[in-house]
Structure formats: structure tokens, C-alpha cells
Amino acid sequence: MITINDLHAKIEDKEILKGLSLEVKAGEVHAIMGPNGAGKSTLASVLAGREDYEVTAGSVSFVGEDLLELSTEERAWAGLFLAFQYPVEIPGVSNINFLRTAINETREKKDLDPISAKDFMAMVREKSALVELDAKLASRSVNEGFSGGEKKRNEIFQMAMLAPKLSILDETDSGLDIDALRIVASGVNKLKNENNATIIITHYQRLLDYIVPDFVHVLFDGKIVKTGGKELAIELEEKGYDWIKEEIAQ
Amino acid sequence: MAEVAKNNINFKSDLQVTSVNVSENEKQKALDVLQNTTLPTTRVEAWKYTRVAKLGKIDFVNEKATISDISNYVIDDTKCSFVFINGHFSKGNSSQEIPAGVTITLLSEINAPLSKSSLTIEDEVFNAMNTAHLTGGLKIDITSNALVEIPIQIIHILKGDSTISNFKTIVNAGKSSQADLIQGFFSESGESNFCNSTSEINVAENAVLRIDKIQYESEKSFHISTEQVKQDKNSNFRINTFTLNGGLVRNNLNIDVNGQNCETHLNGAYLLKNKQHVDNHSVVDHKVANCESHELYKGVIDDRSTAVFNGKVFVRPNAQKINAFQSNGNLLLSDSATINSKPELEIYADDVKCSHGSTTGQLDEEAIFYLRARGLSERSARHLMVSAFIGDVLDKITNANIKTYTRRLLNDRFGWEF
Ligand SMILES: Nc1ncnc2c1ncn2[C@@H]1O[C@H](COP(=O)(O)OP(=O)(O)O)[C@@H](O)[C@H]1O
Numbered sequence: 001m002i003t004i005n006d007l008h009a010k011i012e013d014k015e016i017l018k019g020l021s022l023e024v025k026a027g028e029v030h031a032i033m034g035p036n037g038a039g040k041s042t043l044a045s046v047l048a049g050r051e052d053y054e055v056t057a058g059s060v061s062f063v064g065e066d067l068l069e070l071s072t073e074e075r076a077w078a079g080l081f082l083a084f085q086y087p088v089e090i091p092g093v094s095n096i097n098f099l100r101t102a103i104n105e106t107r108e109k110k111d112l113d114p115i116s117a118k119d120f121m122a123m124v125r126e127k128s129a130l131v132e133l134d135a136k137l138a139s140r141s142v143n144e145g146f147s148g149g150e151k152k153r154n155e156i157f158q159m160a161m162l163a164p165k166l167s168i169l170d171e172t173d174s175g176l177d178i179d180a181l182r183i184v185a186s187g188v189n190k191l192k193n194e195n196n197a198t199i200i201i202t203h204y205q206r207l208l209d210y211i212v213p214d215f216v217h218v219l220f221d222g223k224i225v226k227t228g229g230k231e232l233a234i235e236l237e238e239k240g241y242d243w244i245k246e247e248i249a250q
Numbered sequence: 251m252a253e254v255a256k257n258n259i260n261f262k263s264d265l266q267v268t269s270v271n272v273s274e275n276e277k278q279k280a281l282d283v284l285q286n287t288t289l290p291t292t293r294v295e296a297w298k299y300t301r302v303a304k305l306g307k308i309d310f311v312n313e314k315a316t317i318s319d320i321s322n323y324v325i326d327d328t329k330c331s332f333v334f335i336n337g338h339f340s341k342g343n344s345s346q347e348i349p350a351g352v353t354i355t356l357l358s359e360i361n362a363p364l365s366k367s368s369l370t371i372e373d374e375v376f377n378a379m380n381t382a383h384l385t386g387g388l389k390i391d392i393t394s395n396a397l398v399e400i401p402i403q404i405i406h407i408l409k410g411d412s413t414i415s416n417f418k419t420i421v422n423a424g425k426s427s428q429a430d431l432i433q434g435f436f437s438e439s440g441e442s443n444f445c446n447s448t449s450e451i452n453v454a455e456n457a458v459l460r461i462d463k464i465q466y467e468s469e470k471s472f473h474i475s476t477e478q479v480k481q482d483k484n485s486n487f488r489i490n491t492f493t494l495n496g497g498l499v500r501n502n503l504n505i506d507v508n509g510q511n512c513e514t515h516l517n518g519a520y521l522l523k524n525k526q527h528v529d530n531h532s533v534v535d536h537k538v539a540n541c542e543s544h545e546l547y548k549g550v551i552d553d554r555s556t557a558v559f560n561g562k563v564f565v566r567p568n569a570q571k572i573n574a575f576q577s578n579g580n581l582l583l584s585d586s587a588t589i590n591s592k593p594e595l596e597i598y599a600d601d602v603k604c605s606h607g608s609t610t611g612q613l614d615e616e617a618i619f620y621l622r623a624r625g626l627s628e629r630s631a632r633h634l635m636v637s638a639f640i641g642d643v644l645d646k647i648t649n650a651n652i653k654t655y656t657r658r659l660l661n662d663r664f665g666w667e668f
């Protein structure tokens with residue numbers, strides 16, 4: 001699905017990613033954990049093509065394409081989805097209208113006809129129910145006046161609408177109460193299949209009780225420094241990151 | 251005619267003599283003003299950001315012209331549509347099914363001199379020129395209690411190089427009448443053509459008058475409009491001004507609110523690119539108590555274009571319980587685009603609710619990244635953001651035909667698909 005090899009990236013002359021490598025195969029769920037400032041959101045932004053970051057070395061291959069050569073929208077069309085840590089409020093832009101445009105532009109690239117209004121609305125109903133997002137919210141301005149939990153559910157709603165191959169969830173669980181967390185996790189689980197993959201960036205082991213990862217990686221100072229199974233997340237939750245620092249120092 | 255006014259606007263000696271019967275007295279006054287007044291410079295406060303000196307370098311002409319297909323300029327398919335080319339009535343392109351309760355007279359067909367103008371002539375070169383050299387126009391009288399069922403459409407088209415049209419619309423909306431007016435200003439062809447338009451609008455007691463005005467001349471055109479509006483008590487006046495093309499455009503909107511319990515709505519959208527210059531000046535003069543006025547203008551300014559907004563609201567002494575709201579928002583799409591925005595309130599009464607505000611910003615790049623990350627092309631994402639910004643003003647258009655037409659123009663000129 002995606003192969004990241006020795007990725008280096010900087011912003012404003014500050015190197016953040018310092019040789020990160022990671023491989024995710026179809027059907028897998030990977031969790032990335034790490035202390036604040038380690039570069040987790042930077043990795044997500046670089047993969048999504050945010051232009052503020054400069055990739056200085058390394059390569060990323062996504063479904064057989066050189067990801068770094070693609071524009072942000074071309075990455076989306078190829079099946080990459082990023083659930084933002086801080087979803088943007090866009091007053092005046094209707095959530096479902098923009099999604100319809102996004103879906104139709106994606107379909108156009110695949111030589112498919114635009115989705116019919118009827119099919120689209122049926123899909124909105126089905127997918128908003130999946131994350132228990134009020135259909136009224138779904139059609140309002142993007143994230144405007146949404147609570148924190150509603151914004152995160154809206155991210156998963158959009159993910160469901162776009163049916164990506166690879167989803168990167170950047171701290172989608174942060175700040176959610178347990179009910180919202182369950183809803184988001186069950187939404188993600190229902191969307192999971194053997195043809196897609198998920199990268200979950202999180203601080204908290206709690207989410208991983210609901211979305212069980214195949215691998216847990218520790219991102220520290222711009223690199224993946226340790227990889228394990230689900231039990232690594234529990235260990236990190238109990239012991240923090242200091243022991244990892246010591247391990248690296250040795 | 252054929253005179254050349256010094257330091258002013260020059261006319262070629264073959265400029266056609268007006269066929270409109272302006273009273274000798276008014277005409278002479280206007281000619282005197284033209285003789286003694288130069289074109290305003292940027293030292294004049296009201297013209298601080300708008301240079302009109304270029305107008306003094308053109309030898310203007312006015313000739314009748316024909317256009318065989320005007321379908322591009324038809325905003326609404328109303329049966330009451332009056333088309334003027336270079337200020338002259340184009341009968342063949344017009345459809346004159348006048349709705350009940352309305353009388354429409356071409357100014358060129360009025361035998362008696364026109365009744366006294368409500369325009370200020372002193373120091374106002376363009377009003378003086380419009381009066382002294384009036385090319386044509388029309389007068390619309392709406393009888394008391396008439397509910398005019400179809401919109402009255404006035405289409406003005408410029409054609410030919412260095413063409414000048416001094417055009418006038420007179421509207422008398424009778425007591426308790428209700429009507430909708432559409433004004434469209436276009437340019438078929440020609441460089442350095444100039445439409446100098448004035449409107450004298452009287453909204454009588456309890457009348458409702460709504461105007462949608464679309465300006466879509468060319469980047470080589472000049473356009474100056476002055477609307478002089480008087481509102482009597484309990485009346486409701488609304489004008490939406492959409493400036494979608496034009497080289498240099500100046501709109502003067504002067505509203506005298508003379509009676510109590512009036513409502514006034516001024517909305518405008520201006521979208522500029524290349525080297526366009528669009529200047530909207532408005533004055534709402536609340537002379538009496540218990541009225542409300544709402545003004546919403548929004549601009550999208552790209553490339554090296556410049557926009558000016560100057561909105562003045564006066565609340566005269568004893569004009570208590572006035573609610574006056576004014577807002578101007580601007581979106582700059584390029585580093586070389588400029589906006590000069592100056593909302594002004596002058597309040598001489600104490601029991602009023604007034605607010606004004608002006609904002610200038612750029613497109614939210616974070617939002618654009620978000621939309622692109624969901625699969626919107628960059629172009630769509632930017633268009634969507636612009637359309638979201640300007641959307642609330644476009645929504646002020648209530649007539650669906652005008653809405654559709656406006657969207658078509660936006661698509662033609664800016665490639666919008668929304
Ligand atoms: N716009 C920026 N300019 C400079 N430094 C930045 C910018 N954005 C993030 N950083 C720095 O990059 C590092 C990694 O940040 P981030 O990827 O957000 O970490 P994480 O998501 O792991 O908490 C931090 O040290 C942060 O201060």
C-alpha cells in the first residue's frame with residue numbers, strides 16, 4: 001500500500017523528519033505513538049502534500065505511484081485520506097456540496113460519470129448514520145460551529161464518503177469523551193477491509209482498545225525508533241517515553 | 251453642440267446633438283459648470299483613489315449603432331425590456347409590453363422640457379455633462395397602488411471606439427406601488443468608450459422599489475453612475491449593484507431618506523481582475539427618525555486591480571431611533587491587488603443603533619489545503635472559497651433569472667462553476 005523509505009523533511013530550515021521508514025500493507029492497521037513534537041503531524045502533513053514542508057531526502061511509494069510527485073488533490077484521487085488533528089472551519093462552504101464536488105472530481109479522474117443526486121443523498125444518509133452525525137450537521141458549513149467531537153465525527157463521515165485506500169487519522173481520539181470515542185472507533189472498524197489500510201496517530205492506548213492495531217510504532221525525534229504489537233502501546237501508556245530515550249541513547 | 255470644454259471632456263465636433271428636451275435654463279447651468287470646472291483630481295476627497303484624468307485625453311463621439319443579436323445581454327426574459335445602444339433607443343431589440351399601472355416614456359419623445367432634475371450640478375462635472383449633453387434614456391412612472399407583476403428591464407450597450415453615452419433613467423414609484431427594475435450595462439465593442447449614467451428615483455409613500463443592476467462593460471470601458479434616490483415615508487428601497495467587468499467604474503449612490511419608517515437596502519458585489527478599477531461611493535442620509543438602512547458590499551480583488559469603497563451614513567439631528575448598519579468585506583487574491591475601504595458614520599442624534607465595519611483578508615490557505623486533501627482540485631477549492639465569501643451578497647438577488655444570469659457571467663469571466 002505505502003512504503004516510506006528514509007524520509008527527511010524540514011520546515012523553515014528546521015529538520016523534523018530525520019530518516020523515517022515505514023511500510024503498511026493492505027488490510028493492516030498501524031498505530032504511531034510518540035511524545036509531543038516528535039513529528040507525527042509532520043509525517044501526516046508531508047504524506048498529504050502540505051506545501052510548507054520540504055522533503056529533502058527519501059521516497060514514498062503509494063499504490064505503486066511516487067507519492068511525492070503528486071499534488072495534494074492527486075494524492076486524494078489516488079486514495080489517500082488524512083483526518084486532520086485540527087479540522088478547519090470553512091464558513092459558507094457546505095459540507096455535502098464540497099464532498100459531492102470532491103467525489104465527482106475523483107470519479108472524473110477514473111472516467112466515471114458524476115454520482116446522481118439520489119445516490120449521493122442515500123450515501124450521505126448511510127454514512128452520517130455510521131458516525132451518528134446529525135444529517136443537518138452534515139449539510140451545514142464545513143465544521144462551522146461544530147463541537148470538538150462533531151468535528152472529529154465529521155472527519156470520519158468524510159472518510160466514509162470518500163472510501164480511501166489509506167486513511168491517516170491524526171489524533172482523531174484526542175479530547176473525545178468515551179461515547180464519541182466508541183462511535184468514531186466503530187465507524188473506522190466498519191470501514192476497514194482487506195483492501196484498505198489505516199494509520200492511527202495517537203497519544204493514548206485507550207483508542208487501541210477499540211481499534212486493534214497490527215503494529216505499534218514509536219516515532220521519536222523524526223524517526224521510527226521501535227516497533228511492536230498491541231502490547232507496546234500498553235507499555236508506553238504505563239511507562240511513558242523516557243525508557244525509549246534511554247534505549248536509543250545506548 | 252460641438253463645443254470643446256477646456257480641461258474637461260473633449261468631444262469630436264461631429265458629436266450628435268441630443269434629441270432630449272432639457273430645459274434651456276438647466277442646460278445653460280450645466281454648460282457653465284462644464285466650462286468652469288475641471289475633471290476632479292485625486293486631491294478632491296471624493297476622488298482621492300480614483301483617477302479620471304484619462305477621460306480628458308479622449309476625443310469622444312456619439313453615434314447611433316445597431317447590434318443584430320443582443321441575446322447575451324438579456325438578463326431576464328421579461329416582456330418589458332428596453333434596449334439602448336450608445337444611449338439611443340433600439341426599438342428592434344426591445345419588447346414593449348408595458349405592465350398595467352406603468353407608463354414608460356422615452357426621454358427623446360417628451361416634447362415639453364424635462365422636469366427639474368434632482369441631481370447636483372454644481373462642482374459635479376459628470377452630472378453636468380449628463381445634463382448638458384444628454385443622449386437618451388427613459389422615464390418610468392408607476393401609478394399609485396400598482397403591483398407591477400413583471401420586472402422592467404433596461405439594457406444599455408456601448409458600441410464603437412471612444413463612444414460616449416450620457417444616459418438617464420427617471421423612476422417615479424407612486425404611492426403604495428411595488429415594482430422591480432433591472433438595469434444592465436454592457437459593451438459590445440470598442441476601446442475607451444464611456445457610459446455616463448444618471449438615475450433620478452423617487453420612491454413615494456409606502457412604495458416598494460427594488461433594483462438589480464449588473465455592470466459588465468469591458469476592461470477598456472469607463473462607467474460612471476449616479477443614482478439620486480428620494481424616499482418618502484414608509485417606503486422600502488433596495489438596490490443590488492453587481493460590478494463584474496469594466497475598466498474604470500465609479501458608482502455614486504445617494505439616498506435621501508426623507509420620511510419616517512423607511513427601509514433602505516444597499517448591496518453590492520464587485521469582482522475585479524487585471525487592471526480594473528471599481529469605486530463604490532454611497533451616501534445614506536437619514537434626515538428623519540425611525541428608519542433603518544442596511545448596506546452590505548463585498549469585493550474580490552485579483553491581479554493588479556484596485557477597488558474603493560466609501561460608504562457614508564448621516565444621521566441628522568432629531569433623526570432618533572435610526573438603525574443603520576454598514577459592512578464592507580474584501581478578499582484580496584493577489585499581492586498587487588489594492589482596496590481602499592472607508593465606511594463612515596456621521597451621527598448627530600443620540601438614540602440610534604448604528605454600526606459599520608470593514609474587513610480585508612486573503613483566502614484561507616489552510617482551508618484550501620483541507621479541501622484539496624479531500625479531492626477538490628486547487629482551482630475548484632479556490633473558486634469554492636471565493637464563492638463562499640461572496641455568496642451572501644449574491645443571495646440578495648431574489649429573482650432566479652438574474653441569479654442564473656449572474657452565475658453565467660461569473661463563469662464566463664472568472665471560470666466559476668458554482
Ligand atoms: N510551522 C512550523 N514552523 C516551525 N516548526 C514547526 C512548525 N510546525 C511544527 N513545527 C515543529 O515541528 C516539530 C514536530 O511537530 P509535530 O509534527 O506537530 O509534532 P507531533 O504531531 O508529533 O506532536 C515540533 O518541534 C514543532 O514545533
Ligand SMILES: [Mg+2]
Nearest residue numbers: 040041085171
Ligand atoms: Mg500532532
